[in-house]
Amino acid sequence: MPASSSSHFLPVKILAAILPAVILCACTSSPTAKEQIAARVIVPRHWLQTEAGNDTPAASSLDVTALASWWMRFNDPVLDRLIIDALANSPDIRTALSKIAESRARRAVEKSSLLPTLSAGVTGRESYSRDHLAHTSTSGDSYSASLDAGWEIDLFGRQRLALDAATADLAQTRENFHAAQVSLAAEVADAYVTLRSGENQLAVLERNIASRTETTQLTLWREQAGLASALDTQQSLSTLEQARASLPSLRQTIAESRNRLALLCGRAPGALDSLLAETRPVPAPPTALATGIPAETLRQRPDIRAAEHALEAATSRTDAARRERLPSLNLAGSIGVETLNAGDLLSPDNTVASLLGSLTAPIFQGGRIRQNILIQTELQKQALIAYESSVLTALNEVENALVAVRRLAERTAILDAAANAATTAADLAARQYEAGQVDLLTVLDAQRTRLGIEEQQVSATASLTAAHIQLYKALGGGWGGQPAATP
Template sequence: MGADLCTTPFMKLSNPPRSLIGLSGIALTVLMGACTSLKREQSELAVPGRWQGRASSTVPLDTTSLPKWWQRFNDPVLNQIIAEALQSSPDVRTALARVDEYKARRGVTKSNLFPTVSAGFTGRASRTDNRQTNLITNSDSYSTSLDASWELDLFGKLRQNFKASSADLAQVTEDHYGAQVTLAAAVAEAYVDLRTAESQLAVYERNLATRGETVQLTRWREQAGEGNSLETQQAVSTLEQARATIPTLKQTIEQTRNQLALLAGKTPGALNAQLMKRQKVPQPPSVLAIGIPAETLRQRPDVRAAERGIEAAVARVKSAEAERYPTLTLSGSLGLDALKSGSFFSPEVAAANAAGSLAAPIFNASRIRQTINIQSAQEKQVVIAYESTVLQALNEVENALIAINRTNERLQTLNGAVASAREAATLAAQSYEAGQVDLLDVLDAQRTLLSLEEQQTLTQGSRTTAHIQLYKALGGGWSKQG
């Protein structure tokens, strides 16, 4: 890197133009002494070749399907809400506006590579009244000028500034993609929470119906003299205990609908028409599609943004180093003076001049060196931030795979437990009706069934959420057209 800033320019100075002849020997000595190259920061973080939590039922990752991974859940409502959110979300629109901002910033930096030209026009009128001769003299004069100035980028400072601004633009563009990833996952997770709460409500409603039948049965037995009021009140108590959970679930459902509207950039209740019909918890695909860690790092916008941050930091270090070298500015002007506004094509006076100025730092109390040190320290920071981002990405994928594997195991166990508990509750109710068991056995069986069905529903939601977190961790959910 030092060669492109030092060797090439000084090779050109071996036959300097006239404008550089006046550069003092001491200045050249300072410049040659300053021609050193800094060691670039590089990350030595090793990326593993495979995932530790990779299950046996996996297939190679198809990156073309990652931009719209939610379609793998086969839920049209979810697809529609995510599509609306990606178009209307304030977070995504703000990120896109930042991209426009940094495009303009890069344009400003690029303009410094080219000459600046300005034009000027002045007009002056005077009137002289000589009281001694009673003569009045009027005179007009007009002048116009065309001025140009150009700082030649001898040592690449301006080019490095442009590279840094281009990397900044690429970084905020990746941030825009990252906002899409975060939003799609947030909408999907909220949608799963909604459907999970609805499934829980359905479980409680079924349980209320069963417990209501038990209450009616205890009353009949009490009226027939086969039971007592204690059993009836115990049955009523368990019924009302389950009923007390209903308002909490309804609150969760209504608030989650509003959360989805917020994520989609809409007012509360705007999505109720789409969400009012109950749906089951979206079922994830039976086979996972994951690739190798290196593919994930290439796909994730936050890792790509961190890479662009390193590029920007390196360019700014090079720009700071170039401050130690001379700057050459060329300037010129063309002026025309006329006594009448219509005489510019045959002016009385025409003048043109051209100049070149060379400025080189000799003493600045180590300001330039400290600026280089600042930029070098910032480069080191962004490299460390890049390593942190990579570690976070790898950790998120591994944790998502662990969650998928463990929730699958838990769900399989709960499915068997629920089937047994449902059969036990049915047998207990039949035995109680026949007078073979006490009411407490029936109520205990119903409580067990309710608890297991609730755990089953929550685990189904957790399993789907784990898949969503995996797709997010793999860097899915963004597209350049988004």
């Protein structure tokens, strides 16, 4: 008998010995998101384009206040109005706000799992039977009412971890909203610069067409006076029509840019034409903005913070998956009334109450729990890799924007000097041709040179402004805190 008794309690002893180890293993938490980031992501201390030896202004503390509404630094009221309108009415922004509301509701669902559940029910039943041999029948009624409660105790924090993951998801959707603001502001500014660049190129082309028209008319008069040949007239007319051939494409660009701005602002094509009717110069690039250090930029950019929250959510879900191997404690209680008379449902004499507690632990799940842990672990790895990719992308975007600002500023200065010289040369050639000192080809060549340089000048100015816009976007500018309200 002793041996039999010992063997009878052997499984219990083994379970008692193994269970603490299982609980300890399952309760082991992953490193926090910040710890994982610190171990894997290395951030440079300075931007390459702000180190000693470059002519880019040295970095100082990031000007977060100026970044919030960076477009105000371009001193263009139309641009200000467009961006404010887009941030209020864009479908992308409204969709991002809706996603915040959805994520908040999902978090509330997870939070409700930590609370007890309570349900009530009332039933009534009528029965009827007939004895065909005795030719008798009987009938009866019964009624019942119950109030049932249930609660799964979060013994090992699995439900709390699921709530943490949902909280991180909500934070991520907020940052995605801010990232949408950043992208939208930059996109509106880019479209506006494209519009103003097209308008200014059109103005340059029209001035050159007017100048070539005068040259063509002068050549025709000289031909009629016997001072020039028909060949000169046709060459002058050819260059004039060649310049005119560029008008349709520029007007197409202007119309498409206006329609794009209307779309970004959530409006139908043509809705903004009155606001954009007046031709304005390309917004002048503002004075240099303090770019700070890379670490400050990573803290400012919403997409980086969104990636960090995604890693936090994945880490919490991995830890929650590990805790599925642990026992769960459920409490259930019920209080009810059963009676044959509906009038006795409220009688305390017919009340029946019960309370049940159960502790269950998974023994065999066909590998489901283990594979779910593996799935969540890999999703956590992917989230960390995505964070690393976001950091590398951010660093690359800032460095490229800094290079573009620096080099395009150099190109613009060179083109300004070239444009002044080309204008002087074209004017001299026209006067000398009128005086018969040079031939027509000299005049036409000088006009072509001036047109080409002036077009490059407008394009370079627009590119420089666009480079500043991309720098503001890369630094994480263009969002102003938490959304004021969500639907």
